[in-house]
Amino acid sequence: MTRTLPILTVLLAIVVLWYLAAIAMNAPWQTDVYKRGGIENVPATQFVLDTWNQEKPVLPAAHQVLTELWNTTVMVAPNKPRSLIFHAWVTFSATGLGFLMGSLLGIGLAVLIVHNDATNRSLMPWIVASQTIPILALAPLIVVIGFNIFTGTLHIPTDPARLMSKAIISAYLSFFPVAVGMVKGLRSPEAIQLDLMRTYNASASQVFWKLRWPGAMPYLFTSLKIGVAASLVGAIVGELPTGAVAGLGARLLAGSYYSQTIQIWSALFAASILAALLVIAVSLVERLVGARMGVRPS
Known part of the structure; x- marks a missing residue:
């Protein structure tokens, strides 16, 4: 209470x-x-x-938004274009793929940065600089170029190509917090702990898997929570310049075209609920991993 x-x-x-x-x-x-x-x-x-x-x-008043949410989730079949569940699934598909790509990229870059000083000096400034470009200006370029490459060069069908284009934008936003957080986490072991591993004649891989990687877990999951929310934003932004007819971004765009403010607010609430569910999912994985590693519940 x-x-x-x-x-x-x-x-x-x-x-x-x-x-x-x-x-x-x-x-x-x-x-x-x-x-x-x-x-x-x-x-x-x-x-x-x-x-x-x-x-x-x-x-719109709160009850108008809640009524719209009820009518577009409970009162309509989830496979219908009017359903917010249908649009949320489309956005979630790009979010999940982009989040996976961005997380793997961020972790890989962090490992390179921590273990190679030249990579640290060359990559880290560019990683930071990459986030200074407004995503609203970059998204149309990524969508157009990526869509043409996937459909023209790789001969990927239209829908998977559009999904990949949105996922790239999601990955672009989500890799940064993961990379920065993992760099901090992999560097978190103290000098005395590293010296103890050297005393035991541990190899570089043993130091990584038995000391650096477990020590980085709290930083990793904190970064993943930020990254999954950023990935959702990237997927929604990626839907705006594609002319998509499905997805929460398309729902927002359609509402703005026809001045349907209640529809806009309901889509915003749906995006917030989806973001909360994704963060909760990452938290549950964090608890499972922590329990497997013997972390005491707080």
Whole structure:
């Protein structure tokens, strides 16, 4: 109870502020509707209720977003294009593939950087510099170039090619936290521990697998939690310039075209829920790995 009370208090405060902001942002349009309809002396209670139930509000109320989420998840088959589960699966496919690619790349780069000083001096600045390029500017280039390579040169069908293009963007965003975190983790053993391994005449591979790799596990899973969320952002951004008709990014784009703000907010909530589920999944794997390694639960 002592843990949940602060969370519930903050959540309640956010909901109250949300509804107050909905009144303020939707009031001008509602006032204009009354003027055009010749309606005067509207009670304050009715005015507030009308601002919370507009068809295309500037800021949808919380119950409108929740209703849209319910109608597009529970009340429709998950294989239908109207279902948010259908769109979430499309985005998850690119997210999962990109996250796997980015994680493997980040771990591989970290191992090279830690074990080779020349690689450290040459690669690390470029890894940091790669994240200074805005992903919104880079995504269309990656999508167009990658799609042409996959379909034209490699003769990959359209849908897998589009999936790979989005996955590359996801990998681009997710490899950085994994690489930086693993470099920190692989360097976490203290000098006295490394000296002890040398005293035992341990080989480089033994030092890596018995000392550096176990010591890097906390850093790895912390980085993976950041990386999987970044990978989801990359997949959504990758869907915007492709003209995709499926995926949470396509859902956001369609909502913006037709001023369907409730649809936009429901897609944002679906993306947030998907991100939370992915982070929880990584946390569960972390617990399983920790239990296998003999880590005491906190």
